[in-house]
Amino acid sequence: MDASLRKAREAVFWPGIAADVKSFVNSCATCNSTQSRQQRETLIPHQLPHIPWSKVGMDLFTLKNTTYLIMVDYYSDYWEIDELADYTSATVIDCCKTQFSRHGIPHIVFTDNGPPFSGMDFQLFAQEWDFNHETSSPYNSQSNGKAESVVKIAKTLLKKAALDGGDP
Numbered sequence: 001m002d003a004s005l006r007k008a009r010e011a012v013f014w015p016g017i018a019a020d021v022k023s024f025v026n027s028c029a030t031c032n033s034t035q036s037r038q039q040r041e042t043l044i045p046h047q048l049p050h051i052p053w054s055k056v057g058m059d060l061f062t063l064k065n066t067t068y069l070i071m072v073d074y075y076s077d078y079w080e081i082d083e084l085a086d087y088t089s090a091t092v093i094d095c096c097k098t099q100f101s102r103h104g105i106p107h108i109v110f111t112d113n114g115p116p117f118s119g120m121d122f123q124l125f126a127q128e129w130d131f132n133h134e135t136s137s138p139y140n141s142q143s144n145g146k147a148e149s150v151v152k153i154a155k156t157l158l159k160k161a162a163l164d165g166g167d168p
Contacts, residue, residue: 001025046110046146049075056106057147058096060087060114063158069095072150073103074110079150089121100129108132112144 005021014020026032049055055074060067067087072079080103082095100106109126111117113135126133136144161168 046074049107052076052078053103053106055108055110057110057144057150058117059112059144059147059151060084060092060116061151061155063155064162068154068158070147070150070154071096071099072146074146077146077150079154081154087116089116089119089125092116093121093125096125097129105129106131108134110134110136110144110147112136112147 001022004025005018008017008021046055052075053073057072057074059070061070062068067084069082069084069092070079071082080099082099084091084095096109109131111133116122117133117135122133158168
């Protein structure tokens with residue numbers, strides 16, 4: 001639709017060109033037959049926990065060849081960041097143990113389906129430490145939006161610290 005509208009605007013102009021082109025493209029049988037039919041899964045909102053650190057979201061991100069683990073409390077929005085030596089389940093689990101010993105073991109840990117979280121090691125860790133491990137829908141990072149927004153904040157802070165030459 002965008003390409004058709006761009007081409008039309010390059011050639012001619014008339015009032016209501018956008019609406020007319022949109023109507024024409026939407027009524028095109030060829031265009032509609034090749035349109036993606038995949039429907040987005042509806043987003044189910046998270047329930048707000050009643051106490052701090054009972055539900056924790058986690059995500060991994062990389063900045064300047066360094067991998068970090070973010071943990072965010074769904075109750076208070078308090079977050080912790082850990083620099084990881086590597087991208088393995090064992091390293092992630094060690095960071096989790098450190099944070100859980102500091103703040104307590106959450107009832108629910110919510111992550112994406114990244115390799116460190118989807119392996120058998122993390123499942124065994126969840127069983128041993130008695131917490132529920134829930135994951136987001138594949139290819140739907142919005143469902144882990146709390147952690148995703150904290151990743152954005154953390155990246156900004158880390159970039160500012162690097163530019164300023166300060167300690168993150």
